[in-house]
Amino acid sequence: MSEGMSGPLVLVGAGNMGGAMLSGWLKSGVAGASILVLDPAPSDAMKANLAENGVRHAVAAPADTKASILFLAVKPQVMDAVLPDLKALVGPRTVVVSVAAGKTLAFLAGHLGQAAMVRAMPNTPAMIGRGVTGAYANGEVTEDQRATVHDLLKVSGPVEWVASEADIDAVTAVSGSGPAYVFYLVECMAEAGRKLGLPADLAMRLARETVAGAGELLHQSSDAASRLRQNVTSPGGTTAAALAVLMAEGGMQPLFDDAIAAARQRAQELGS
Template sequence: MMSLASCPLVLIGAGNMGGALLSGWLKRGVPGASIIVIDPRPSDTMMGLMSEAGATHLTEAPKNDTTAGILFLAVKPQLMDAVLPPLKPLIGPQTVVVSIAAGKTLAGIEAYLGKTAAIRAMPNTPAMVGRGVTGAYANETVSEPQRSLVETLLKVSGPVEWVATEADIDAVTALSGSGPAYVFYLVECMAEAGRKCGLPADLAMRLARETVAGAGELLHQSPDEASRLRKNVTSPGGTTAAALSVLMDDNGMQPLFDKAIAAAKKRAEELAV
């Protein structure tokens, strides 16, 4: 897929998101020998994957004169201040830094690593099953070849959408980054409503889970807009229309989601450092 022999792909953190990326890269043909993973305590699964692929595993930043071609930061935001300083020797003129840590601005990263080509990306947890979506912003130092290469690497977990400003990443975080939790809570609410209508709790949960999973797959595969798919299910005067008259009321789901996502965006802005 690519040649990173002289300037390797360095992944910092092989947890849920980092591990999903690593697995996707190897499946898509990135040679393991070109990958360095720095993680003090990777899981047994990740250790096995790295060993089988021939990737290099380190518990800390290398002491030699290694220069990263791409430096992927996949650690929790609260760990970044401790993780970043030892990584500065890895930065060279051709390095592009990619951060998937929520709340850590490019300015905050550059305070430790210096001015460099850098990209902020916000994937979401369905990336762990190859069905995520990532919002990304590239600073002015990122070249088109670097941007294209990073997009290819991010696409192993799903589509990539580029935004015009770094501030837009806060909105991406609120919508798609946190979004899976909203969908999971929808399943909880549907199941509880089914239980209150008389269904056994376990049956109600199975029906809710499969309904949301199936509707998501239909949305994924269909060329139709979400509104068209909704209308296709809704017969005039029928049961779906009765439910939607409540959900689409002036006090229904839209104003509630407006408030919820605005609250998430505000919190993302507050956390930005």
């Protein structure tokens, strides 16, 4: 983090995502004393974590405090209720970072005033340091602020910056919601195995470990996903027979086209 920060790093919301980010910051060397967590009802485990690491905690924004970074990790549905009380934290050197799906920078500015702002969309593997985050910065974000925000976001995995705020809704649809698609793939594979006569628990174990292992192979390999697929597909073999179904007209690609388009549309609706 920047050595020239004039105020605390204020984290609003210490739930699953906020808590994961906080843990990552502390592990990366961010001093607990430089962080202020605002949360009306943190879990007992979170309270213990805050105390152990010297992180300050408050139920509401303290008076006469200006944040260097105001990190919003609350659900989009409660933003209208939460933001008005946070406006006093925003000063001329504050950068606001929001991870709320669908909530636009214009929406944030309507509550907090004009400021340097970043919209970011991490995903749930951030909780184990294996997420990916898409981010967009408005024109008021300085290079130093962007670098500082990048350092904060990368504790949960790679950070991809996009050139247009509208792209964040597409990022939300692909990677923000993406882990649920993969989990559902596991469910479908296991159910198909059960229907072929495998015990349900065995089918689930096989599906889980297959997807987890394939994901790790993809993570460690420099080959494109298409090349990895080709590497395990022998002409005329069992994998080719299955892919002939999955890659047929009406197969996985058009389903994913429709599903991801629906997710992006919902993200846009959340921001309206």
